[in-house]
Amino acid sequence: MSHQLLKGKKGIIFGALDEKSIAWKTALKCYEEGAQIVLTNAPVALRMGEINKLAEACGNAPVIGADVTNMDDLKNLFEKSMEHFGGKVDFVLHSIGMSLNVRKGKHYTELNYEWNTKTLDISAMSLHRVLRTAWDMDAINEWGSVVALTYIAAQRVFPDYNEMADAKSLLESITRSFGYHYAVKNKVRVNTISQSPTKTTAGSGVKGFDGFINYAEKMSPLGNATAEDCANYIAVMFSDLTRYVTMQNLFHDGGFSFTGVTAEVIEQMEK
Ligand SMILES: NC(=O)c1ccc[n+]([C@@H]2O[C@H](COP(=O)([O-])OP(=O)(O)OC[C@H]3O[C@@H](n4cnc5c(N)ncnc54)[C@H](O)[C@@H]3O)[C@@H](O)[C@H]2O)c1
Numbered sequence: 212m213s214h215q216l217l218k219g220k221k222g223i224i225f226g227a228l229d230e231k232s233i234a235w236k237t238a239l240k241c242y243e244e245g246a247q248i249v250l251t252n253a254p255v256a257l258r259m260g261e262i263n264k265l266a267e268a269c270g271n272a273p274v275i276g277a278d279v280t281n282m283d284d285l286k287n288l289f290e291k292s293m294e295h296f297g298g299k300v301d302f303v304l305h306s307i308g309m310s311l312n313v314r315k316g317k318h319y320t321e322l323n324y325e326w327n328t329k330t331l332d333i334s335a336m337s338l339h340r341v342l343r344t345a346w347d348m349d350a351i352n353e354w355g356s357v358v359a360l361t362y363i364a365a366q367r368v369f370p371d372y373n374e375m376a377d378a379k380s381l382l383e384s385i386t387r388s389f390g391y392h393y394a395v396k397n398k399v400r401v402n403t404i405s406q407s408p409t410k411t412t413a414g415s416g417v418k419g420f421d422g423f424i425n426y427a428e429k430m431s432p433l434g435n436a437t438a439e440d441c442a443n444y445i446a447v448m449f450s451d452l453t454r455y456v457t458m459q460n461l462f463h464d465g466g467f468s469f470t471g472v473t474a475e476v477i478e479q480m481e482k
Pocket residue numbers: 225226227228229231232233234252253256277278279280305306307308309333360361362405406407408409410411412413414415
């Protein structure tokens with residue numbers, strides 16, 4: 212059901228790879244809520260062609276390639292988006308994550324530092340790059356909203372999350388630091404949403420993901436939050452109903468983050 216929460220708003224959505232992606236569901240939700248959108252992903256991801264289906268479902272949204280580690284690509288993305296919209300944007304979703312050390316099976320204690328630098332650039336510094344590009348081009352309207360996706364491994368140890376834990380800590384720190392400056396300059400809001408484990412391409416890359424998602428399900432009083440529910444929350448964060456929320460890390464995890472133990476987990480341990 213649409214509430215037209217985003218009627219008249221315009222935004223850029225990074226990271227829709229396939230229909231499991233959180234960004235994919237978010238694009239559909241924002242469109243349903245009345246927004247106009249531009250879709251973007253790394254050129255290599257666009258070659259898969261999947262995103263064209265999403266573009267069609269979102270009123271023939273333009274698809275503009277951008278490697279999020281490349282400042283020229285980002286400048287081109289914002290330029291073309293503003294041209295398309297005939298003005299500035301109201302929201303940006305950063306839904307990007309990639310770990311080279313995880314992908315190549317390196318243990319946290321044996322990180323390859325070149326890969327690690329790349330991981331931090333793609334998964335965390337990229338938020339700074341996006342915000343800086345928008346800042347330099349004055350591309351976001353007052354009360355605009357930027358959301359990036361994160362995971363609770365930024366606060367607590369989940370050993371197999373590996374170097375992505377450090378990447379998410381940095382991402383959350385950039386959210387606070389840039390969020391301060393952008394609020395003062397232009398009333399632009401920047402927040403992270405810390406999502407439950409979700410079966411997507413990026414999520415499933417984590418070692419032992421199936422066991423892990425089941426554990427989180429049992430440790431969350433409401434159960435794991437789905438990608439669709441995450442999209443709903445993001446749409447609210449893009450709306451005018453949350454204008455004074457900024458620089459926050461917002462848990463969207465069915466209560467996992469504040470639960471010490473659940474009856475279900477105790478039962479399991481007694482077996
Ligand atoms: N799936 C989970 O369990 C989970 C839980 C919490 C947070 N998150 C976060 O949600 C976000 C979205 O991930 P997802 O689970 O939807 O997986 P996904 O694999 O569908 O999305 C990750 C996206 O990052 C994009 N990307 C990678 N390198 C890029 C680059 N250089 N330039 C531009 N884009 C690039 C990929 O093309 C892909 O679209 C990530 O930040 C992820 O860490 C996921």
